[in-house]
Amino acid sequence: MTAKQFVIESINKIVANFMFVQCRYQFDEFSDTHYVEVMPKGYMESPNAITDVQNAILLDFINRYPNQLLAFFSDDDLIQLDRVDYENRGICYNSGATAVSKIENAEVLLENAPNTVIAGENFALAA
Numbered sequence: 001m002t003a004k005q006f007v008i009e010s011i012n013k014i015v016a017n018f019m020f021v022q023c024r025y026q027f028d029e030f031s032d033t034h035y036v037e038v039m040p041k042g043y044m045e046s047p048n049a050i051t052d053v054q055n056a057i058l059l060d061f062i063n064r065y066p067n068q069l070l071a072f073f074s075d076d077d078l079i080q081l082d083r084v085d086y087e088n089r090g091i092c093y094n095s096g097a098t099a100v101s102k103i104e105n106a107e108v109l110l111e112n113a114p115n116t117v118i119a120g121e122n123f124a125l126a127a
Contacts, residue, residue, distance in 0.1 A: 003065045007034045008086050010057045018043065018050050019090035026081045033069040034061075037081060039093075041074040 001009075004027055011023040024037040043050045054072050061070045073079045 001064075003034060003061070003068050004085075006061065006064060007036065007070065010061075011036060011086065011088050014038070014050065014053060014057075015088045015090050017053070019092040021050070022089035022093045023087070024081055024084045025086040026083060027085055031069065032067065033071060035079060035081060036070070036072050037074060037079075038072055039075050041076055043074070 007025055007027075011025055014023055015021060020040075021043055022039045024039075026035045027033070028035065038050070038054075058070055058072070061068075071079065
């Protein structure tokens, strides 16, 4: 699996597990850096289940592709994508509702991050 394939597969897993997010991806060939923008920004601001998943993905990426970089960021950060190579969004992204993710017994499986992102499916919505 190439690094690009790994990142796209990881984006798909994030979006499948966090239905209120959008991820956009760009690969910069000059710096060998894979940029993943995660929106809305609130998901990136404090430690939570999605940041745990991102950390697991980062660790797995570093082990697989030690000569390349992976950066997660959000809107309003200094990084801006100038072209989007891939984009995926959860079914509830921009739905007008605010997500209150309550994932019971969520565990990030660091040793198996590419195959299982999180365990748990309990989500609650607040309007």
